[in-house]
Amino acid sequence: MSTPTHEYHPDSTGSKIGMWLFLFTELLLFGGMFLLYAVYRVKNPADFHYASLNLDTKTGAINTAILLTSSLTMVLSIGMLERRHRKASLWFLIITIGFGVWFLVNKYLEWSHKIHHGIYPGSEELTGRTAGENLFYSLYFLMTGLHGIHVVAGMVVLGVMVWMIGKPHHRVLPVTTLPVDAQAHAVSVTVEYSEDAKLDQQKLIRLENAGLYWHLVDVIWIFLFPLFYLIS
Amino acid sequence: MTTTEPSYLENQSHRKGLASWIFSTDHKRIGVLYLISILIFFSVGVLIGVVMRLKMLWPGTHLYSAAAYNAFFTVHGVIQIFLFIIPGIPAAFGNFILPLQIGAKDVAFPRLNLLSWWVYVIGALLALTALFSGNGPPDTGWSFYVPYSLRTNTNVTLAVFAAFILGFSSILTGLNFITTIHRMRCPGMSWFRMPLFTWSLYATAWIQILATPILAVTLIMVMAERILNLGLFDPGRGGDPLLYQHLFWIYSHPAVYIMILPAMGVVSDVIPAFCRKNIYGYKAIAFSSLAIAFVGYLVWAHHMFTSGMSNTARMVFSLLTFLVAIPSGVKVFNWIATMYKASIKIEPPMLFAMTFLFLFAIGGLTGLLNGALATDINVHETYYVVGHFHYTMFGGTGMGFFAALLYWFPKMTGKMYNKRTIVVAWAHIFVGFNLLYFTMMIMGWLGMPRRYYSYPPQYHTYHVVATVGSWILATGVFMFLGAFLVALKKGTKVAANPWDATTLEWKTASPPPTENFQTIPTVTGGPYEFKDGHPA
Ligand code: HEM
Numbered sequence: 001m002s003t004p005t006h007e008y009h010p011d012s013t014g015s016k017i018g019m020w021l022f023l024f025t026e027l028l029l030f031g032g033m034f035l036l037y038a039v040y041r042v043k044n045p046a047d048f049h050y051a052s053l054n055l056d057t058k059t060g061a062i063n064t065a066i067l068l069t070s071s072l073t074m075v076l077s078i079g080m081l082e083r084r085h086r087k088a089s090l091w092f093l094i095i096t097i098g099f100g101v102w103f104l105v106n107k108y109l110e111w112s113h114k115i116h117h118g119i120y121p122g123s124e125e126l127t128g129r130t131a132g133e134n135l136f137y138s139l140y141f142l143m144t145g146l147h148g149i150h151v152v153a154g155m156v157v158l159g160v161m162v163w164m165i166g167k168p169h170h171r172v173l174p175v176t177t178l179p180v181d182a183q184a185h186a187v188s189v190t191v192e193y194s195e196d197a198k199l200d201q202q203k204l205i206r207l208e209n210a211g212l213y214w215h216l217v218d219v220i221w222i223f224l225f226p227l228f229y230l231i232s
Numbered sequence: 233m234t235t236t237e238p239s240y241l242e243n244q245s246h247r248k249g250l251a252s253w254i255f256s257t258d259h260k261r262i263g264v265l266y267l268i269s270i271l272i273f274f275s276v277g278v279l280i281g282v283v284m285r286l287k288m289l290w291p292g293t294h295l296y297s298a299a300a301y302n303a304f305f306t307v308h309g310v311i312q313i314f315l316f317i318i319p320g321i322p323a324a325f326g327n328f329i330l331p332l333q334i335g336a337k338d339v340a341f342p343r344l345n346l347l348s349w350w351v352y353v354i355g356a357l358l359a360l361t362a363l364f365s366g367n368g369p370p371d372t373g374w375s376f377y378v379p380y381s382l383r384t385n386t387n388v389t390l391a392v393f394a395a396f397i398l399g400f401s402s403i404l405t406g407l408n409f410i411t412t413i414h415r416m417r418c419p420g421m422s423w424f425r426m427p428l429f430t431w432s433l434y435a436t437a438w439i440q441i442l443a444t445p446i447l448a449v450t451l452i453m454v455m456a457e458r459i460l461n462l463g464l465f466d467p468g469r470g471g472d473p474l475l476y477q478h479l480f481w482i483y484s485h486p487a488v489y490i491m492i493l494p495a496m497g498v499v500s501d502v503i504p505a506f507c508r509k510n511i512y513g514y515k516a517i518a519f520s521s522l523a524i525a526f527v528g529y530l531v532w533a534h535h536m537f538t539s540g541m542s543n544t545a546r547m548v549f550s551l552l553t554f555l556v557a558i559p560s561g562v563k564v565f566n567w568i569a570t571m572y573k574a575s576i577k578i579e580p581p582m583l584f585a586m587t588f589l590f591l592f593a594i595g596g597l598t599g600l601l602n603g604a605l606a607t608d609i610n611v612h613e614t615y616y617v618v619g620h621f622h623y624t625m626f627g628g629t630g631m632g633f634f635a636a637l638l639y640w641f642p643k644m645t646g647k648m649y650n651k652r653t654i655v656v657a658w659a660h661i662f663v664g665f666n667l668l669y670f671t672m673m674i675m676g677w678l679g680m681p682r683r684y685y686s687y688p689p690q691y692h693t694y695h696v697v698a699t700v701g702s703w704i705l706a707t708g709v710f711m712f713l714g715a716f717l718v719a720l721k722k723g724t725k726v727a728a729n730p731w732d733a734t735t736l737e738w739k740t741a742s743p744p745p746t747e748n749f750q751t752i753p754t755v756t757g758g759p760y761e762f763k764d765g766h767p768a
Binding site: 024028030121 | 406407416445446452456460463475
């Protein structure tokens with residue numbers, strides 16, 4: 001008879017399906033805002049164009065490069081874990097988080113620059129300008145802000161992964177996992193990480209899913225960048 | 233089938249008492265947790281409804297203020313929609329029954345499942361906090377329409393945040409169910425051997441995933457507007473309030489099918505069980521769920537026929553709305569065809585399934601008048617609409633929920649309720665329901681607007697009839713719920729399969745053991761196969 005506790009069988013495909021569905025909902029979340037963007041841009045093409053010229057394309061481009069590179073380091077981290085190079089995987093993960101920080105610092109500077117010039121939702125400066133510009137900046141702050149929150153969330157997830165992979169790489173199993181005659185003598189059983197295939201696989205699945213999330217954050221930015229910085 | 237394994241009701245974890253429930257990852261315990269929470273909120277919602285009707289006994293100011301009435305209908309709507317009817321059947325019965333119906337040990341992500349219950353509870357607590365803190369409870373109606381929802385001083389931000397959180401819970405349940413159905417079916421359980429309840433949960437889960445994010449972003453925008461003053465919906469600054477309505481209904485209309493599809497699934501399982509024969513048109517019913525899920529996506533703007541849209545848009549949306557009637561009709565006719573010439577056993581679940589058919593037919597047909605442009609212009613924002621959607625939501629989903637409770641309660645607890653009490657309660661519900669809501673439709677037809685605190689004297693008689701109806705209805709509802717409380721204490725013990733039904737959940741003990749099945753079952757036939765009036 002089986003034990004009453006729920007056993008955990010890692011189902012790689014299953015958790016991928018779950019993750020993809022979740023990513024899908026995230027895309028739709030931004031989809032709602034892209035819808036607003038589309039409507040307002042069609043209504044105010046000239047104003048949107050003019051406002052876009054005032055965004056700093058260079059910072060935007062740098063940020064795009066940062067996120068793209070971070071997706072690469074993310075993939076490398078997963079690849080390293082697959083080959084059981086735990087340390088290397090950990091380092092690539094930390095570099096990925098570093099890129100996230102860099103991105104946010106740039107974003108912070110960009111936002112403060114705008115706010116310094118009196119451009120923020122509902123500001124006097126903006127109220128004096130055209131309706132289209134108001135909408136442009138409102139959407140800009142809303143969408144890049146929400147994206148920023150996603151970057152932070154992604155970094156938290158990656159941080160958890162660092163902790164998970166960095167943890168002492170063995171686990172203690174209950175004595176009952178030993179053959180019956182050996183149980184009486186043992187206090188506990190320690191399994192080396194590298195020998196514990198099940199745990200290994202579980203970590204890999206989680207890291208892959210975390211990676212998917214990070215790519216999503218990247219992909220959304222790939223849409224935001226041209227829509228706000230490059231329209232003409 | 234005899235079992236030596238202890239049931240899921242007996243604690244087998246290292247946690248004690250309440251903690252062994254609220255931290256359990258067993259889908260059955262989570263289902264029960266949901267059921268209890270949902271029924272509590274439902275009861276609160278019903279009581280608020282009765283309090284609203286009490287005021288409407290007389291025109292003019294009395295009992296409480298107009299502002300309080302506004303808060304009441306908002307809170308009533310928010311509770312019944314976000315805390316009762318949307319999570320309702322999937323979260324409570326879906327959680328409990330779905331893995332059993334497909335022969336799985338649990339859902340795909342048990343811990344995520346527990347998280348989704350916690351998120352639900354946190355959302356609900358936030359919603360309650362919104363009522364008792366800040367500048368008073370929200371008074372916008374459950375739809376949070378701009379510009380009013382941006383201007384009012386009441387606690388809208390928190391209430392909206394609560395709805396956002398609840399949406400998250402809904403998404404988690406949805407993706408859990410989809411993954412479960414794809415990955416965890418037992419040997420032999422092919423797609424077309426799945427019970428129709430499972431099919432309906434599958435279609436529902438897709439809508440939850442595809443539609444809820446749009447609600448989430450809409451609510452984020454309301455919050456952002458209130459906190460940051462973006463002006464996205466402010467015409468003075470180039471914004472367009474109509475876009476709010478579009479976004480809101482892009483979610484909220486598909487949400488209507490999140491509400492009704494699971495109830496249809498329940499009925500599709502109950503009817504063959506009590507007609508002692510296979511369902512008529514299995515595939516048609518399964519596919520019509522998917523069709524409803526799909527077409528339901530494209531009809532949102534029929535809530536906005538009077539809001540200002542081009543005639544072309546209105547005609548297209550009206551046409552699409554009529555299209556929804558086709559898959560709905562397919563289902564209804566298949567159910568009736570199943571009942572045709574069957575030896576029907578009118579047990580309580582069947583009684584409520586038939587009530588569902590009757591009330592939902594009224595709700596559906598009156599809905600067509602809303603879908604038609606010319607009539608909708610007249611009845612929009614009147615009590616006609618209030619009557620109509622109570623027929624579909626309460627008469628449809630609500631009765632489906634009740635049928636599910638009656639059908640699966642013996643499975644969940646191993647006990648049977650007093651059937652006579654249920655029949656008496658049913659009589660009250662049926663009479664009270666029609667008195668209340670049919671009268672609402674009549675007065676709406678005559679011009680009584682909804683969400684009004686007072687009314688001209690010519691509507692007085694109708695309001696009195698409706699209020700009396702609400703008393704009878706509420707009595708029936710509480711008698712009904714009380715019967716289950718009594719049954720928990722005094723109910724007679726039942727065997728594994730008290731209804732002699734065919735689907736897989738009845739093949740294990742009642743209540744089921746923690747691991748659901750002693751050995752993972754292998755399925756060799758369709759879900760509703762009878763032979764000589766007994767499961768084949
Ligand atoms: C005995 C039970 C119930 C009674 C007496 C009742 C009564 C009412 C009344 C009087 C109104 C307000 C009409 C107006 O002034 O416009 C209302 C609105 C509403 N009811 Fe119920 N109701 C009951 C059950 C339910 C259930 C079960 C649901 C959901 C499944 C529900 C969903 C709603 C919704 C969504 C609104 C609209 C709120 C708004 O205008 O924002 N009600 N109900």
